[in-house]
Amino acid sequence: MAALDAPLRAMTGYRLRRTTTSVMSRLNCVFAEFDLRHTTYATLAIVIESPGLRQGKVAEALAIERPNFVQIVDELEEAGLLTREPALHDKRAYALIATSKGKAVFQTAARAAHAFEESLVKGLSEAQVSALFSALETISENLDDQETENGQ
Amino acid sequence: MAALDAPLRAMTGYRLRRTTTSVMSRLNCVFAEFDLRHTTYATLAIVIESPGLRQGKVAEALAIERPNFVQIVDELEEAGLLTREPALHDKRAYALIATSKGKAVFQTAARAAHAFEESLVKGLSEAQVSALFSALETISENLDDQETENGQ
DNA sequence: TATTGTTATACTCTATAACTATA
């Protein structure tokens, strides 16, 4: 008995979407324990690794539209995990800085995330995970190439 | 100059999400030409391959919650691409049947989808695409295993 | 009692136009 979605399983987009939806759903459960979502976790990761970046730069790094990023930073600021500092030489901009509480929460959440990561790729060799990452990279590049071809 | 999101790029979930978001966005552009979305295209694909399935069975095959599936079927029915037929021996249920218009639209959309698929995996060998699908399958199974472990 | 399809509702992510205060 073939799976009913057999006619769709030749499509990379369909496979990616099905798997990714499950992964992100579970990842959000992992982060919920720390009152984080994958978006706030990712923001915290970048702000800790590169302190003082402008809000817009962090949004760009995460491919999140600036308007959508405002409430993410709001949420992190209200939780006391980072602060909006005035940016040097530009009164329009904010530099994002993680608080010590933010760093501590992130450390713990990162351990949970890494444990989840291990459970996720269980049964795959390092080479197979590398091949997966590489294939995803190729696909992303193919999309970028098409975009520039069409002049978008 | 390392990418600002370098600290996240070791996470499978992050990589999957970034790539999948781009792929599905572009795929929806492909389908928009036929007044379809990836959800309505997928529904049509299953209904054409397996005519007469109940609405709930199709939703289940696509991992779409039944309430969310209602408007997808509504949309396809209003566009004249499928019909809700009374199911045999069960007056509660509907059997979904594609119209000839639905089959024709799907054929054309499928050609566009396959062309998109080719552009997506350009530069990857068949073995590499197989390895990608296999890795996604392993990840999905790992998630399912965890779920049953926790008795959810 | 349980199930099929449905309604209503809510939350997350994504996307765009337009505003404000600076540059």
Next chain:
DNA sequence: TATAGTTATAGAGTATAACAATA
């Protein structure tokens, strides 16, 4: 005039409770 952050808004996908008709 352009840019940084913001507000408002809208659409898609996802999730759950509760209902009517039927099993």
